[in-house]
Amino acid sequence: MRTVYKLLIVSLFFLSCSVFSQKARVKGILLDEFNKPIAGATIKAEAETVNSNENGFFLIAIPSGKKVTIEISHVSYKKSTVVVELKPNEDYELNVVLNQSAEQIGEVVVSSAGRKRVEGITVIEPQVIRMIPGANAGVENILKTLPGVYSNNELSTQYAVRGGNYDENLVYVNEIEVYRPFLIRSGQQEGLSFTNTEMVSNVDFSAGGFQSKYGDKLSSVLDITYRRPTKFQAALDASLLGGSATVDLVSKNQKWSNITGIRYRNNSLLVNSQETESNFKPSFADIQTQLTFDASTKWQWSFLGNISQNKYHYQPLSRQTNFGTVDDPIALQIFYEGQEKDEYLTLFGAVKSVYQANDNFKLKFIGSTYHTQEQEYFDILAQYRLGEIDTNIGSDTFGDVVFSRGVGSQLTHARNDLDALIVNAEVKGFHEIKEKNSQVEWGFKYTREDIRDRVVEWEVIDSAGFSLPNPVIDIPNDQPYNPYYGPLSPYKNVRATNFIKINRFSGYAQWNYRGSLGANQIWINAGARAHQWQVTGAPTEGKSQVVFSPRAQFALKPDWEKDMVFRLSGGLYHQPPFYRELRDYDGVVQPNVKAQQSIHIVASNDYSFKMWNRPFKLVSEAYYKNLTDVNTYTIDNVRIRYRANNDATAYVYGADFRLNGEFVPGTESWFSFGYLKTEENQNDRGYIARPTDQRLKFGLLFQDYMPNIPNLKMYLNLVYNTGLPGGSPSYADPYQYQLRLRDYRRADAGFSYVFKDATISSNRNWLKHFKEFSLGLEIYNLFNNQNAITNTWVRDVYTKSQYGIPNYMTTRTFNVKLNVRL
Template structure:
């Protein structure tokens, strides 16, 4: 131990290096991306903000060269002292003869790993009812989101709880009690602070955590100069500020957001009095202590308020020959609140060019309240479809009447602490080793008081799980009076976790062909304890994973990739809680054997770059923790009673369909089924068979300031779920297909490609004004069914809960 510490500080003291950094600008004072900065054999490139940073030898004369295909090169000669931070801001002049853009498809690390990279500019500009990263994700193959009010998404047959999300390598969490998309509000990620977005739909490496489906890896930017941005629309707005100290050691980016979903929810069928509001503030503070040490703090405060007072609802369904409607009159209200506090401290120590250590700690605290008392009195009947009738569209014959009283007093307080150490070591130009150790403590206090009373045709329906005889109206009911649903539990739960990983990266060749190999393993140990929890056992999972990629030496730029392994998902708190709200401490980790075969083909069409990525995958899942989905609330059975499988094919073609803009088309096929207690296979709640996605950008050649953005998704229908206490094997009907098109029109006054000599535009780097049309074709999409029970006809009706209709929005975007 002492020897390791001695060697650590010895390398620190003997290092004779300095650092040069700065921002490279053009004649118009705009930052230049992809400028190559070289000193001898070492080099780097500028990022989108024109920033570069390069470690160079100290106490010797060096020559620094700045080069770019579209600009004249610049060279300086200097001598720097040990550990000196030298700032240099060169201005490159445009070449007399311009060279067209060069696209390097090469062998980038992300391409080898099978990671999809999403441009933050696309994320900010593409329209959507819930604009942001998740809005763009749903256009990718294998990703589904059938609720525009929600930022939740599923990947390749997995549910919303099976996705990892990282911001600056720090895992982030969603609220626990969210029950419908209307309550969610803002995604954690502030898109105006984002620098890089990577997404993997499966087969990811061991360095990522223990989930079954996907990884979303987001990096916030470190500002290199002062700036500000503003977004404002009819649904809210955001302000973002960038700040940098004079010596470039300190930087800060802070974003403030506010959102009001009234415009969307008031377009639904239910007449309501409410204004759901959501606000948050995020900040990233970075400090470069030296050429080797850097520190950063990421903080977030978020508050969601949801005050809901429904009035009336009429849902028309059935067929043209037999139109049916559900008419509901409401009394009561719902008051929900979610307060989230998040803070993370990260330190990076790069003690030489080939070795790096990272230290990360984070704390997540959420206080959530879900309180409601809502009485719904309904009529279910036939609709007058005679156009000339005075009662056209009204219910003229009632098949059933009844009422439903729902009550909840649900409160949750959760505190999650993480501490982690990561290491990266480059042994030589071919071999790298990465490792990490993490400790997590989850302390959750949860009270559930939730019941539902149903009255149909004057008869109160008791809970079907009770053992009683009921042949009303022929004989009086003498059994116990009990709510149809009744969940009452108080849980004080503590979960301690230790996890770690190690992986080996190697690149080699056989003949003129190149290949890359990644092999790794994860381990995860956890134990559940707490008040009134007895017998929580210590459990452990082991997850080996491997990736192999090969690039043949062919004329066509192709890369083949195969990946697979064992992916375990140790249960989070929600997965431990059964239908009665009681924590089951010995729920096992769900286990998936995942196999992915991929092809990545880069080519040129119309002299412009394109890429076609296709993947076939298979998952065999054991110890499945089955669940039901009500809107976006997942309720688990917590018994590991099933096995499942998922297989499918995904393809995505992206490139410059219009010169200078990126667009893509995606297709996905999926089949996923589960077998509960050897009763046979039935569709899982996430069985989304076919998926088509289109993200398209265009502009008018004669009016380049005018741009058009299209976000189109078509998904075949999901299983429609089943009533409470019902057997899912008896309810395998599907919802209608999900069809949605969001379109945005934007007039760009100024941006990186469109300059202006107008004096009033001089303070702005970007300025645009746009019109957005959500659900342009006004499709009636549904997310779940409301199940209405009628005693008289002894029938249950699945009434679709329709989502938002066509909505118009105006949006202003500005950057200084």
């Protein structure tokens, strides 16, 4: 009897092995005619059916040992059919390019590109990001050409959107939220953006009215997806500003894939073009890796890791800035002693798992850890001289200061240390309800922030032999006419130690629906977010706070001959305070700072048309924001200092326009224009301009090539912004000073000779191993415009006046760039 049982077990074992061995797998990536991934396509093989993901990737199990017909279909493309016959356990790679159906009309709402169109998302092609020149080339460089996105600092990757500040923008990589360093105060110190351009497959950007699934910020969402390799390839970029190397690896059975990038950057070329002479020794480097594993046809795992180290060593030597008028030229001369040493070490790791339970249900699990150690040490003595310039051309001292109107000195000191650990755990669900043309999405997230911060920072200013007291101390001071009896204190003195912990719970749920209204197509999204947090460890225990944020979007595509989509979106948006928003002017954490609240309304029109028999699109948007519990702030370069008291209300309104298309056949270019107005009211004192009240914006991104020499290509990146408030002293009452900086005008041009790429072939033997090879020249600040980021305020004893001397950014600079793809 036992022998029978043994034989039965053995038979069942071999039978099960035989059953499993009859399976094979087909995987690949679906692309359209423009090499863009196709998401949401249906892949069917006998009884099995799967869908391609956002990267166009699919994996399907089929029977082995017989011919199987695989059907690939999508409502926006022609159906494709492939017949394969595979061996047991064989993995077969099938990459298919789908062509659009010529007879298809108006399928905007249901296609992948149409989904982003009705959601108001701007899609940026990675190829455009790689090629367009800029002092900080990358994703952020392209964003600054879009309407509603503002920046007046080419050395910084930070940007403001529709009246918000740098801290109000969400950034995701592979659905994982990424963070920026805390102590950065100058664009020169930022080094590298987190996003590695060479690893990017998709970039989506929304400037407002975004869905509930995105986090709790007030202004914008930048959603970046890294590509998943399908074969081995390598890339190398090198220039006078640094370089990068990227490698794609894939296992033979296609289960494992990895993409790794290493970058290095040195800003000396740009810093040396500024007025301040210095010894600048920066070192900005990072390494990123993405590892993906297909455990089965239903389960996928991935890991994203990043190690970044920025060492910013700066030793200013001297500076001379000429200003004034032709009849009365004045110069500011400064001689420096001392140096600044800043270091930032960032470690980031995230694990993501996607489980496709069935065709209609998907689960995602995401865990991430962000650890940053930052130090900011400097002791710099600046001795200045304000005087008249010798304008006599034949003089030996022509251009020098020959008569002093004022002298003084400034000593700044800092010993700032910060250690922050942020841990996230998140689960997301996606349900497809095909019979009702709708989807349900939900998510829940836990975040713990552990921050240790020590601030020791002071500044002493001597003007014409008199020490300037702290402007916050309200004691009359009319030196030298009467003695000053106030306390002897530095002009600025910030000392604080903050060891705090913040626990956050957040979640969302939303519903998507597509259907018809008569002959018209409609798309609806409705959802809500909730966020609870509490600050502990501060001098006073923070109370538990909860906010609730309902949001909705509606899109209508009329049954017209013209291809138009109308959108209306909005809702209630909250931004629970992050660590920087909790820290007041004195560096002390205020644990009960409320979440800033904003009501968004965005109305837009998307018009696709053909001009010169080429595709074009005009997007027009009007928006309004009403903000309460506003946490007011000041901006010095890129450093934001909050008052942490929720003492204001504010509003923003404006309009954005963007026309993009093939102005030159085969290339994408765009023109953008924006207008906004934003004001705040602090403690009912009346409305004044906010620090981000940058009224007009014009951006141009243009690509061209020579018809007779197609190898020679040209790229132009042009931005014009009207001046920001911020020309007044940092200590000034904003209600008494509403000075503005100069208009920001900048054009960066690039010229590239392409020896070989996907469209240009070459018979040269040395190029046969390369897929792409190009050499280029870039010119930053083509027209050599003088753009100022802040003003330095100096007193003139002779005229009893105070001058605001602009702190200019970079001048015209040349760069050489090499791009190689294997």
